Amino acid sequence: MELLFENSRPGRKAGTIPASDVPEVALDKVIDTSLLRTDLNLPELSEVDIVRHYTRLSQRNFGVDMGFYPLGSCTMKYNPKINENVAGLQGFTSLHPYVPEAAAQGNLQLLHELAGFLSEICGMADFTLQPAAGAHGELTGVMVIKKHFEKKREKRTTILIPDTAHGTNPASVALCGFQVATLRSNTEGGVDLAHLRELMTPDVAGLMLTNPNTLGLFERNIDEVASIVHGKGGLLYCDGANANALIGVTRPGDLGFDIIQLNLHKTFSTPHGCGGPGSGPVGVKSHLVPFLPVPRVVKEGERFRWSDKFPDSIGRIRSFYGNFNVMVKAYTYIRSIGAEGLRRVSENAVLNANYIKERLRPYYQLAYDRVCMHECVFSGEKQVQESGVHTTDIAKRLLDYGFHPPTIYFPLIVREAIMIEPTETESKETLDEFCAAMISIAKEAKENPDLVKSAPLTTPVKRMDDVLAARKPDVCWTLC
Amino acid sequence: MELLFENSRPGRKAGTIPASDVPEVALDKVIDTSLLRTDLNLPELSEVDIVRHYTRLSQRNFGVDMGFYPLGSCTMKYNPKINENVAGLQGFTSLHPYVPEAAAQGNLQLLHELAGFLSEICGMADFTLQPAAGAHGELTGVMVIKKHFEKKREKRTTILIPDTAHGTNPASVALCGFQVATLRSNTEGGVDLAHLRELMTPDVAGLMLTNPNTLGLFERNIDEVASIVHGKGGLLYCDGANANALIGVTRPGDLGFDIIQLNLHKTFSTPHGCGGPGSGPVGVKSHLVPFLPVPRVVKEGERFRWSDKFPDSIGRIRSFYGNFNVMVKAYTYIRSIGAEGLRRVSENAVLNANYIKERLRPYYQLAYDRVCMHECVFSGEKQVQESGVHTTDIAKRLLDYGFHPPTIYFPLIVREAIMIEPTETESKETLDEFCAAMISIAKEAKENPDLVKSAPLTTPVKRMDDVLAARKPDVCWTLC
Amino acid sequence: MDYVPNTLQDQQQMMKAIGIEALEALFVDIPEKYRLKKLLEIPPPMSEQEIWEHMTRIAARNVTPRSTLLGAGVYHHYIPAVVHHIIARSEFYTAYTPYQAEISQGILQAIYEYQTMITRLTGTQVANASMYDGATAMAEAAVLSAKTLGKNRLLLARSIHPEYRAVVKTYAWANGYDCVEIPCAASGQIDSGALKDQLDDRTAAVLVQSPNFFGIVEDVKPLADLAHGRGALLVAGFTDATSLGILKPAGEAGADFVVGEGQSFGNPMNYGGPYLGILASTDAFLRKIPGRLAGATVDREGCRGYVLTLQTREQHIRREKATSNICSNEALCMLAAAVYLASLGKNLKKLATLNVWKANYFRAKLAALPGWKPLFPGPVYNEFALACPDVKSANSRLESAGYTGGYDLSREYPELGGGILLCATEMLRKEDMDNIAALLK
């Protein structure tokens, strides 16, 4: 498809700028020419050009509204339309972050109540809503850990990360100036307790655990894990990106976690927007509350206001108050489905995942044969052995069946991993259609491996050359 | 694709109804069971089912935002997005038509000004905005003619319709209890004056002329036409569906027309919505104003109010005030582009049509070799002779090139007609791409007629069997 | 601002290709004297920002009430969010009538599904893809009845919406038909005695509405029998389409045409339009009804698909012999209705029931006020007529409290002076009703 720049024509315009109602002055009279740009090379298009360009681009994009999107670890649940409408209310969209608190009582109340709901859901003392995404929340949480030990004048340099963890965990830890020590998983996909005992030395600040982990498995030995970490004065951090398995069923706070980040764009149904915006609130136990970022909403009687009078706070980790408009959607979602609905979310997310696991186990190798939580992980190893068909091939072939593929090659400890997260918003019929496709691909892999390796055949472009892209990087258009 | 009904599952729901805050009573206590229905067979779906169903349906639909849509006589111009936003303003959408006039001054002002703009554009004394579409406007206009002669106690039974006229013209005349007499076109595609003189007898109420007509040609002899009709006491009606050729350039009122209907969904850029809603305001010269439908907006000082104190009015032709929300878009459009913009509309609509005419004339047979106005008409006869390829085949083949086909087999007096209306919102590049496609199809018709006859090849469904549909009508689903 | 992409250079190139020097040359066929020498007297153009600000100010000159107590043919219902998200897809709203079936399967299937849901709601066998509104749907059904039977007399229940009657009369006048109004009985339902007296061999159709304008549910069956007994047809209308969720379908009761306003199905009040004319009928009229019809068929490869069918009924084929002149219709409003019905599904019954509860509570509440009492004892859906001491003062009190007033029946029914018509949908909270009862005391 042509680029905006290729469609540009000199003198073409979409709309005009209002005529000035104030005196016009030559720019260089007010700003020295040395500070002004000489030309502005932006495309010139009519409104219809723009609308058709982006509408056609949209037709080459697949979202949850198009079909099943079982991208493991990303919780691609349906995004309720009412949330979009609510978030579009002028009262929410048109407010400047610096309006006086008296003019933003609706927003402040919403933020205060949302933090309360998340605390109740996770069994935490309080939440900050400032982090802009999950990884940002991780970073915030790790900073809280740093602050905690700084206060205690303890020098702890290392944080433990299981080998199953998402890449953002070690990266967040590194961005906060900690060392990473990798914790092995045991044969049943949980924490290797012996290894944990070995690694959990006095210079270890804590363990960052994803529960359920990225294998979709709940940490059965959570009690032992918690007591080992706490026993050595460490803190237990929960990567809550997988909370869709737990809400209303159990609470990370009760399980012994000191800190958790949630991904509102996963568990709480806010749309992923092709990669963002998200929101990654962080909840902590009471002894860590003083360290949360500022400002924080405080309630005084029936009024709400911002306060940064928290001397032990780690400070700011984002401008203003975080991705407010995303929070409006999450709040709407929680109020819509209520306590019953929250529990139904996890029950059905887990039910759907286990159903897929059972349907596909005869055809694909199960990574760990246990009851899974909200997602299940297979290995494409069997197909590789039998016919040289790799997980990528299976994923690309799924495109021809009209499905978005699962997450692949993650978690890293599973060879040729296929990580399937159906979410609770998919019906049994959809799961059955997906399983039928996976089963027929397994058959194709046996009988006609080249077909699978040549997939996708029905997409607007065929399999892309990633290697070329990386070898000869072309990250912006320079021709016109 | 599956039907809603095929996807229905007992007990599935999209949303719930609010709990009652008033006492619940058994229905049969307040309404006799004999008046109540026993079952309600509507589909049961979840919200995600519904969203995916209709989103997928939308992916099987082609609109102006997808690409070029030169459907002759329908003026498929680009629909500005700002108009949609304006029309969505709560102040416009949420008002009940019976609120007191004091609560609707914004709407009344808009309607009053819009009627004024249309009067200025057409050179008429006043407009009614009540008709819901062009054909509805025609009916209204013909009723005005009927009323005019009723008042004059003249019994006139017939209305003249050129053989080039759109089907709605004779149909509207018939629906108003008049006879239709068909007026021949002359060799240059205009009115056959001799035939007009012959037909224009004392029992003829008037002539319904489309100008420019459906051949895209302006009536050169408009003066003679008007004097013949008026000379015999008849009225001259203008089907203004083709006004996109004239606005800002000339005015039907000045040309001698007594009555005109406009199609806001054509000339004034309101979207066609898969077939509607439209709006078909009717303008008249001063002597016919008393006959316009009631109610009408009247201005008193700075206030506006509804009045039905027009004893000679034909009465009501629709409930309330017509398609108000469509008028909001047309008003916004007129105010956006202003007087200069209106003239540019017609200038460029006519320029684009003539450009296509010149580009394609070497390959297709031109129906009438004259300067055209906003559209040009070709005949597929040449292709039929040469290779048995019909206009339908050419149209279907255009689908494979990604264009919406022109209007075909209309006007009826042109064999195998191909009626192309580009509108002013298309760029030269788009016209060139379209012409290139038409030219290559002309070549295909010569070299590989079967290819063209087997088109379309790239659409979600192949050529549909209309005959079967009419022979075995299946107009509603009865299986589940 | 305008929406013309052609640049000056584009124009020059095109004029060159055409072989003209100036744009003026394109208009040679227009007699010189008629060519405008100056710009139209229309205000100058505005930038998008300016037009947005301008239109926002105009909209702000309207007063949006906190709650609407008006029904009278237009109903304030909650519209599920999905409805707008779907009809705002430009694949739908920027397309025209699906003449080219192969690239219009989306709307064609949606029409087919809509037709199906309407036949199920109305107890008929065929429904078209929409008429302009409820009133024109009724008028066209009446004219079609007369043309079909070759009779020229129409009997209209006086309890039909006044504007519907007005439109029917206009269409009847144009075709030289007589209209006779049938009064309503004490119950608020049509006076079937009077109807019997008026029925004669010239009568083409009997027109009723249920719920009628007063909110009263009519008993259609006996009326259909009466009409059929004299060789006339029965045209049954309705006011609030959501009532179809609980009321016996008029088609089952013997109506030949079921017509009405579909606005309640997912379309905002929009100060009167665009709305949705629903027209449904029996197999007997399959080849006669006006408007677009989508039909199922197959493509060359045998796959199921949909097309516009039975077009020989229509103006573009039959011209003056067509059964109607309708061309553009209310397709997007129909799509809204289809999405609305799909998202309510069987919940439509719950919703309709809630409307009945609200109306009955509200009616009882107001009827308890001194000087207030129901005008008619008949069963109501979500609207009811009351006699009250002073309609004007009641309305002004309501309006000053931020509500809309009720519909003053004396506007169209001098015989019902002091009568007020009020409506309670799911949008009206008990709190408001109590509040209103208090301030009308």
Added chain:
Amino acid sequence: MDYVPNTLQDQQQMMKAIGIEALEALFVDIPEKYRLKKLLEIPPPMSEQEIWEHMTRIAARNVTPRSTLLGAGVYHHYIPAVVHHIIARSEFYTAYTPYQAEISQGILQAIYEYQTMITRLTGTQVANASMYDGATAMAEAAVLSAKTLGKNRLLLARSIHPEYRAVVKTYAWANGYDCVEIPCAASGQIDSGALKDQLDDRTAAVLVQSPNFFGIVEDVKPLADLAHGRGALLVAGFTDATSLGILKPAGEAGADFVVGEGQSFGNPMNYGGPYLGILASTDAFLRKIPGRLAGATVDREGCRGYVLTLQTREQHIRREKATSNICSNEALCMLAAAVYLASLGKNLKKLATLNVWKANYFRAKLAALPGWKPLFPGPVYNEFALACPDVKSANSRLESAGYTGGYDLSREYPELGGGILLCATEMLRKEDMDNIAALLK
């Protein structure tokens, strides 16, 4: 209401297939004592109608001003209608990161086009697909500078947005870097003398912002030379992104990183977010910059297409060795910016110029008031700082007239007591400015 399609029957069938009796059995791995026995203490569910009414009430508790005089990092600009129509297409907003390029060409090409427009606006060679916001973009550029050079000292202009400085300091603290603030000169621009004094071999980067927090345009070139002279990098920020339409691109002036807030490009103020972190740099950092990058390539048949590229920079490949931890970003805000820039095109210069005119008029108007005068003489874009008799009373007078107040500089700059920061974009009408000047007299 909830969004679970499974019916009881579906659940039973699935449990059967899994071989369990009750849903409880799915949670066996959770120690019994931790399984919740009761529902969470969250309010009960609501129907869509109820939640809509509820949320409308909450939104109504906010006060929407008639005009916004606040800038200070967030700017009220007109957003062309096309922007929302595009980002509201569910193909975009319900998709996630384009890991599967073959069904994500839409967003991938849009990112590629956005990257291109940003490099052109900033005078750089590479721009990523977005950071969380302007502040984190600046913080990550600073951390990346320090890591790249192995130095641990950051020099921040005190004229940088206070919240940006705060975020940079938090990130610096976490990594053990020192931050030193460089005061601003009388002109309102950075005090280059003080900067020279502070520059040393431990200095990783000099951070400035132009226009700076006071609306003053900085002269970036000499600052870049100074920094480079001591082997440090220059991180150049900006406040209102529309200023890029007229100001010399910092990249051309020698900045190594150009970072800032892209909210002005088609994103509503939204009480602080979501916004758009813009991060652009030179070829030298192509393989080091954080965030997603779209790159052009070809498919198996040689057709042009786009993919996420150079992912070895990223956390999912390099884990603790990644150049950042960012995963989800602000893609949809980026798409809004892309559409915004496409629809303004070269008009962005006109728009920026209009902003300059408005601000200069407004500043002069207010500076003429008794006791009011500009705090700094330096050149301004659309924001300016004034000294005034009493900020609090000025603001309360503005607020009671329905405007927002200005930004009280004493909040973050005790040394600037009595200073107020005001902004005038194309949204502020002359009428309002005159009106405001009058009521502040």
